[in-house]
Amino acid sequence: MQTVAVGISGGVDSAVAALLLKQQGYRVIGVTMQLFGDRLPRTAGAREMDDARRVCEALGIEHIVADMSDAFCRLVVDEFAAEYRRGRTPNPCILCNRDLKFGAMWEFAHAHGADAIATGHYVTRRFDEASGRWQLWQDPSRKDQSYMLWTLSQDQLAAVLFPLAGMEKAAVRAIAKEANLPVADKGDSMEICFVEDDDHAAFIERYTGIADRKGHFVDAEGTALGEHQGITHYTVGQRKGLGIALGRPMYVTALNPADNTVTLGAEGSQMTDRLTADGVNFVSVAAPSAPLRVQAKIRYQAPPAPATLTVADGVATVVFDTPQRAVTPGQSVVFYQDGLLLGGGFIR
Numbered sequence: 001m002q003t004v005a006v007g008i009s010g011g012v013d014s015a016v017a018a019l020l021l022k023q024q025g026y027r028v029i030g031v032t033m034q035l036f037g038d039r040l041p042r043t044a045g046a047r048e049m050d051d052a053r054r055v056c057e058a059l060g061i062e063h064i065v066a067d068m069s070d071a072f073c074r075l076v077v078d079e080f081a082a083e084y085r086r087g088r089t090p091n092p093c094i095l096c097n098r099d100l101k102f103g104a105m106w107e108f109a110h111a112h113g114a115d116a117i118a119t120g121h122y123v124t125r126r127f128d129e130a131s132g133r134w135q136l137w138q139d140p141s142r143k144d145q146s147y148m149l150w151t152l153s154q155d156q157l158a159a160v161l162f163p164l165a166g167m168e169k170a171a172v173r174a175i176a177k178e179a180n181l182p183v184a185d186k187g188d189s190m191e192i193c194f195v196e197d198d199d200h201a202a203f204i205e206r207y208t209g210i211a212d213r214k215g216h217f218v219d220a221e222g223t224a225l226g227e228h229q230g231i232t233h234y235t236v237g238q239r240k241g242l243g244i245a246l247g248r249p250m251y252v253t254a255l256n257p258a259d260n261t262v263t264l265g266a267e268g269s270q271m272t273d274r275l276t277a278d279g280v281n282f283v284s285v286a287a288p289s290a291p292l293r294v295q296a297k298i299r300y301q302a303p304p305a306p307a308t309l310t311v312a313d314g315v316a317t318v319v320f321d322t323p324q325r326a327v328t329p330g331q332s333v334v335f336y337q338d339g340l341l342l343g344g345g346f347i348r
Contacts, residue, residue: 003027004161005109006118007101008063010051012183013120013164016172018059019179020163021118030056030063031109031117033100037069040077040194040207054182066108068100075099077194081204084232087255088330091148091300092192098151106159118161121145125162128284134158135284136341141168147300150334150344151281201233215260217244220253220269228262231255237270237326251326271323277316277333277345285342287311294335294342296320298327304336316345 006018008030022028032052036045049065056063076095083090106117122143126135134157138146141164152160164172176184195203205211212230219225226244228234234242238252242264251270254263275298280287288311295304296318306321318333327347334344 001025001027002115003029003113004116004118005029005031005064005105005112005114007105007120008032008052008055009120010048010055010183010186011120011189012173012176012181012186013122015055015059015120015181015183016175016179017118017120017163018055018061019175019181021161022059022061024163028059028061029109029112029114030059030061031105031112031114032063032065033072033105034065034067034069035072035193037067037073039073040069042194042196051183051186058179058181064112066105068104068108071104072096072100077207080192081208083330084200084204085257086330087231087257089235089328090330091332092194093148094151094332097148102152102156102160106156110159116159116161118163120164121149121162122164122167123149123162124165125157125160131285133284137284138336138339138341140166143169146341147297147332147334147344150283150332150341152283153281157283201230204232213260215262217242217264218261220263220265222261225264231257231260231262234262236328255329270326272327273323274317274319275324275327275333276348277318278314278348280311280314280316280343280345282343284340287343292335292337292342294318294337297334297336298324298347299331309335 004021004026006028008014018028018030036042053063076092080090080092109117122139122141123146124137124139128135134154136146136149138144173184191198212232214230215228217225217228234252236252239249249267250264252262253265253269292309294307294309296307297304305324308319310317329347331347332344333347335342
């Protein structure tokens, strides 16, 4: 009997993933990553851990806690804080998936006898006989999470199962209720797990012990417009919450840590028809050697936009058919072809 370690987060998706695998005849164990510790105390971490334990008890499966608090801070949270201070807007879930959920957790699970791991992501995995590669596809459900998984390798894909592929969230909740799982009615978490109240600037100040420095809002010509609260408070494309009134809507167009300024522009100034990205990884296909037509997503909630992709020396250049709003350094751009997740990169 194959043993599958399911990453039990304390939410309904991972709980139902474990239930489905157990029903399919796998030997299932639950692994919960302990992310919060001395450097990152958080009461919610204890609540999630307790929910994960109760899920495993309800399912009658072994529950193992993997202390990854040090790795989480080192690989995810430290980089999150550093990126904001560089004037970029990171998505820490991307790094957590690559380095912890499908990296360190898989190594931990394998050492505890697991033949594979599974998560509650809504994404479709297939093996392509022609290329000999595992592929990730946009899930047909409205919860598709393929955008978050562009960093995965072939080795990681070979070792993972996605039991919720093709399912809608309502059906997942219905299964959880029918099985009397204790998290059946638990709400979805929409915020970054370690940033309480969605106030990333306050978190970074508290976590690093370094106060953000006030500076100047400037226009495209460098003329001072007023005082800002520190560059970690802002992101490219932001309009609300700037704390400055200029008589017309203004948008953040650039964050400049070198001189501690935040550049503002009027409507339309945040539009661009191209971007470059580094840290490029191709999941389902080999890196293209010639320009390729793709649909590119510049953030999780953005619709895919038609574009031409060129890759040279590990850097991707994306030219969109129509200008895109608020292309944000630090976020991920992810490439698709007719639903196939090709790969992605970090926007420069």
